[in-house]
Amino acid sequence: MRPPPKSWPPTKGSEPLPNAPRIAPPVSAARPAGKLRGARALSGPLPWLLPALIMLGLFYLYPIAEALRLAFTDARLFDQATEPSLDSIRRVSQSAALPVILQNTLVYTVASVLGQLGLGMAIAILVVRAERARLRGTMALRTLVLAAWVIPAIANGVIWQLLFSEAPFGAINSALRMVGFAPVAWLSDPSNAMLSAVIATIWQGTAYSMILLYAALKSIDPALNEAAAIDNATGFERFWFITLPHLRAALLVNAILILIMTLNMFDTILSLTGGGPGRATEVLSLFAYNTVFQSFELGRGAVLSILLLIISLTLTAAMVVFLPRERK
Amino acid sequence: MTFRAIPAAFALLATTAPVWAEDLITRNRVGPADAPNALTFRLTAFDLYSADPATAAHFGDLFTDFILAHPGWRIDTQLQTGAIAQEQARIIEQTRAGRGPDCAMIDSSQLATFKEAGLLAPMTPFFTQEQIDDLFPFVREGVTDANGDIAALWWFTDLRVLYRDVTLVPEPPQTWADLQQAAEVVAAQGLEGILFNAGRDEASAFDWLAHFWAQGGELVDDTGRPVFFEGENREKFLSAVAFFADLVESGAAPRRVTALSSYDDLLASAVAGSTGMFIGGNWMYNQIQITMPPEQAANWAVSELPGPTPEQRATGTGGWTIAALTDDPAKTEICAGIAQLYAGPGNAFQGLLPTSVSLFEEFETFAGPEFDVFVSALQNGRARPSVPIYPEISNQIQILLGNVLSGSMTAEAALDEAAAEVMAAYERL
Incomplete structure (x- = not known):
């Protein structure tokens, strides 16, 4: 049995509220069931989410679907009319370069992510402690670190190329010579070249990491540290038992974001070493770029992009498992 | 009016x-x-x-x-x-x-x-x-x-030529051996003997190809099929690679050439007076006149790239x-x-x-x-061969030069790897 229609305007008990205007009930109340369902759908979250879904579909899902389609063809940049084929996947999997590229990607990504996390945390702690101690110049320090972040990655590579230059007038080597050290083959030695690429990436990415961890550090209740200090906890103990557990979520989110950014990073390496000497610094994203824009192999480039996507998603999923869950 | x-x-x-x-x-x-x-x-x-x-x-x-x-x-x-x-x-x-x-x-x-x-x-x-x-x-x-x-x-x-500081290298080297000897003399004075691009860039491959072509080497045959890694071409290819490798191994050229991929880097070294010679493009002659003081620019002369013999010459155009x-x-x-x-x-x-x-x-x-x-x-x-496989050949030569000159691979192994990659790409064309 349908409940009787509620009175309108609102009543106190059975009596209308004093001074309430006598107006007609809302139109929806008089609508048939079909229109009611439509109205409910429109009043739900869908209309609000639709623009975002359309944008995501157009600019994220469609390119992924297109890359997936191309991966199953042997398309070239100027010859895309091809039949479905596993040729690109076969060629990528049989490429003698792939193991080297994957190894480079692993070394570069792990070293860069750890470096950005560690240095970002160190600077964030330094800034927070300096602020608590009301030291002057903390704002300048934050600005200085952030300056590296706003520099385009290509320019970052060029700047570090000048610094690492092994010419007699190269900046870092000249400084080393002045203090009595031998110059270092920063870019021409294959193992040093990877280290140089990692340093350039850490230098730029640390700011992002610092900002996230700085915000997380500011949200830790100072009373916890004060209480621990009263209990004679050492600085390391306070960091290990108070700061670190409270930063767990921020650290994991930070690590995930940095991981994805680093895996996709190719422009810094492109302008710093071009992937050389040989393939010493060629990572997966740069390999995909070179495959499409140097060799014009669209199908192979799509396979490499999908491989990069799978690696990113797998590592992200693995890290999400360790994210702290909300207690019910 | x-x-x-x-x-x-x-x-x-x-x-x-x-x-x-x-x-x-x-x-x-x-x-x-x-x-x-x-x-x-x-x-x-x-x-x-x-x-x-x-x-x-x-x-x-x-x-x-x-x-x-x-x-x-x-x-x-x-x-x-x-x-x-x-x-x-x-x-x-x-x-x-x-x-x-x-x-x-x-x-x-x-x-x-x-x-x-x-x-x-x-x-x-x-x-x-x-x-x-x-x-x-x-x-x-x-x-x-x-x-x-x-x-x-x-x-x-444009074309590739040899630039030299005449106060260090008075006579233009005519052969590869002349060039290495002159560069070693310069290097003995604490300078860089000779510089050239050998990093990951098309310029590196193209500058080096002149030495392969000078011996009559061919990258592709009449049908456009890559042939640089087989028969006589293989010998000529390895010979040209060995020429660069010897320059680096002997100290005539610094190992840092594997990180050079821009003519601007070569010009910077010339302007700084830290190198005796470099392989560059003809357009750099004007740049030298503009960037160096006149008395310094007057010391720089240009000559044809040396070949394995004085008669065997080529330059990439x-x-x-x-x-x-x-x-x-x-x-x-x-x-x-x-x-x-x-x-x-x-x-x-x-x-x-x-x-x-x-x-x-x-x-x-x-x-x-x-x-x-x-x-x-x-x-x-010699122009680049007018074939669609050329970009991949160039890419593989850049990788090969880096691997060999940095000591990561032997020339033979690097050539085999390059050949495999190029032929795999060629089969798709």
């Missing part, structure tokens, strides 16, 4: 005023904005939009004269960035999608790819047979398509072309006109090497002694 003539003069002024009152050269247009016919032209930033005011002004004048001679036309200009491979790939993509420019500057190293894709409109009707015959043979071969048509105008060329990517003959004609504007007076102003003998004789600019060296070296000029 009669009273009757005065209104006539005002009337003439009134008709011409809109033309000269309007700025005919803007950042994205040449010609009146309301011209009924428009041609899109994608160009590099080194001439009309050069950062050098004198160059930009000169090309501005040339384009103004051109557009006034073609009433009813407007050129919508689009700039290319310095990322050449990516820009050229973008033009291919856009043209295939029907959104490409009508006319574009195409790097000569990519011309074969455009021809293979069938994107270029024949320009033959817009050149006389005399003009075509006057082109250097490697240029004519490069711009001719499978139907025998002129697919583009190669408007300037590159440059840029202008081609039409439209089906409209009227637009193709305008594009051909622009190309000729660059090839003649444009080159003369910039000192870029023309691609035909008559232009060398026509302009005073090319009367300097350095041009005698360049024209002589051009006789041994």
Whole structure:
């Protein structure tokens, strides 16, 4: 049995509220069931989410679907009319370069992510402690670190190329010579070249990491540290038992974001070493770029992009498992 | 002037005023904005939009004269960035999608790819047979398509030469052995003996290829199949690699050449006085005159690249072309006109090497002694093979040079790996 229609305007008990205007009930109340369902759908979250879904579909899902389609063809940049084929996947999997590229990607990504996390945390702690101690110049320090972040990655590579230059007038080597050290083959030695690429990436990415961890550090209740200090906890103990557990979520989110950014990073390496000497610094994203824009192999480039996507998603999923869950 | 003539003069002024009152050269247009016919032209930033005011002004004048001679036309200009491979790939993509420019500057190293894709409109009707015959043979071969048509105008060329500081290396080395010996002498004085590009860039592969070609080596056969890794070509290839490797191993060249991929780095070392010789492009002669004090610039001389023997010489010749990517003959004609504007007076102003003998004789600019060296070296000029597999061959040579010169791989193993990658790509073509 349908409940009787509620009175309108609102009543106190059975009596209308004093001074309430006598107006007609809302139109929806008089609508048939079909229109009611439509109205409910429109009043739900869908209309609000639709623009975002359309944008995501157009600019994220469609390119992924297109890359997936191309991966199953042997398309070239100027010859895309091809039949479905596993040729690109076969060629990528049989490429003698792939193991080297994957190894480079692993070394570069792990070293860069750890470096950005560690240095970002160190600077964030330094800034927070300096602020608590009301030291002057903390704002300048934050600005200085952030300056590296706003520099385009290509320019970052060029700047570090000048610094690492092994010419007699190269900046870092000249400084080393002045203090009595031998110059270092920063870019021409294959193992040093990877280290140089990692340093350039850490230098730029640390700011992002610092900002996230700085915000997380500011949200830790100072009373916890004060209480621990009263209990004679050492600085390391306070960091290990108070700061670190409270930063767990921020650290994991930070690590995930940095991981994805680093895996996709190719422009810094492109302008710093071009992937050389040989393939010493060629990572997966740069390999995909070179495959499409140097060799014009669209199908192979799509396979490499999908491989990069799978690696990113797998590592992200693995890290999400360790994210702290909300207690019910 | 009669009273009757005065209104006539005002009337003439009134008709011409809109033309000269309007700025005919803007950042994205040449010609009146309301011209009924428009041609899109994608160009590099080194001439009309050069950062050098004198160059930009000169090309501005040339384009103004051109557009006034073609009433009813407007050129919508689009700039290319310095990322050449990516820009050229973008033009291919856009043209295939029907959104490409009508006319574009195409790097000569990519011309074969455009021809293979069938994107270029024949320009033959817009050149006389005399003009075509006057082109250097490697240029004519490069711009001719499978139907025998002129697919583009190669408007300037360049070549690789040896620069040396005559106070350190008085005589030009004639052979590889001469070069190594001279470089070792310079290195013994605490300087860098010789520099060359051997990093990950097309410049590295192309500069090195001169030494392979000097021995008569061939990258591909008549059908376009890669053959550089087999038979006699293999020996010549390994010999040219060994020449560079010996330079590095002996200390004649620093190991840092594996990190060099820009001619600017070579010039910087020359200006700093830290190197005795370097392998560079002909255009660097002007840069040396501009960047060095006159007394220092006077110490730098240019000569042909040495070969394994004095008689075996070669040099890589590159440059840029202008081609039409439209089906409209009227637009193709305008594009051909622009190309000729660059090839003649444009080159003369910039000192870029023309691609035909008559232009060398026509302009005073090319009367300097350095041009005698360049024209002589051009006789041994070798263009990149006009085949679509070339970009992959170049890519693999860059990787090979880095691996061998850094000591990561032997030349034989690196060549086998390069051959496998190139042939896998070739099979797909």
